[in-house]
Amino acid sequence: MLEFRHVHKTYTTPQGPLSVLSGVNLHLGAGESLALMGESGSGKSTLLHLAAGLDLPDQGEVYIGNQSLAGLDEPGRARIRRDTLGLVFQQFHLVASLNVADNLRLQARLAEREDPAWSARLLERLDLTGRERHYPEQLSGGQQQRLAIGRALASRPALLLADEPTGNLDETTAETVLALLLELVAESGSSLLMVTHSLKVAAPLDRRLILHRGQLLADPAECRLPCG
Structure with missing residues (x-):
């Protein structure tokens, strides 16, 4: 579902070039869940942005399915995000002027895949039934x-990208939201790539990788720095 092939990414800083990713190879299969861990500033969010086509690598290729993102212009990458990806961030990024029901349906409507039965099922599973007319501030x-x-x-x-999706929540709420996220991902059949600092959050996923000094380590035990 998602593949990185020898991906390099370097940024220009006042102190000189900063290499963030150095020949990263990654494969995420259909229906698989993967936790991406690492210290702050290790490049986890950069990798997620490349996976979403929000940025492009300096070298190497990122594939969504069989499509290389580098072979698309920005409107083409936007169509991939609309039609193939789901994005969840630490900040909620809800539309303040839309109520619960309309916020829930927004992405599906843009992708022209709205399913009223699935939306109703989501409202029930999210424990938001009866709050359809509430606004985010409520x-x-x-x-x-x-x-x-x-x-x-x-x-x-087909692919859900989640960047610290429970990072703004207290521990008890975070555990509830994480369990719900994994259950709904399984029900929807999506693949999941989740960025997290927490070993506890990463533990239920199928695989865990550490991003360290621009490269991926397969076993969290190999990480010699604080990773969660």
Whole structure:
């Protein structure tokens, strides 16, 4: 579903070139879940942005399915994000002027894959039934993050990218939201790539990788720096 082939990424800084990714190879299969871990500043978010086509590598290729993102212009990459990807962030990024029901349906409508039965199922599983006419400001942090997850999954994306999706929540709420996220990902059949600092959050996923000094390590035990 997602593949990185010998991906390099370097940024220009006042101190000189900063190499963030150095020949990264990654494969995520259909229906598989993968936790990407590493210290702050290790390049986890950069890798996620490359996976979403929000940035392009300096060298190497990123594939979504059989499509190389480098072979697409920005409108083409935007279509991939609309039709194939679901995105969940640490910040909820809900549309303040839309109520719960409309926020939930937004991505599915853009992808022209709205399924009223699946939307109703999501509302029930998200414990938001009865709050369809509420606006984001009327919801708790946990409710807003559940809604953001539901919006990302409403179109049944082939690939869900999640960047610290429980990072803004207290521990108890985070555990509840994570369990719900994994259950809904399984129900939707999506692949999942999740960035997290936490070994506890990463533990339920199928695989865990550490990003360290621009390269991926397969076993969290190999990480010699604080990784979660």
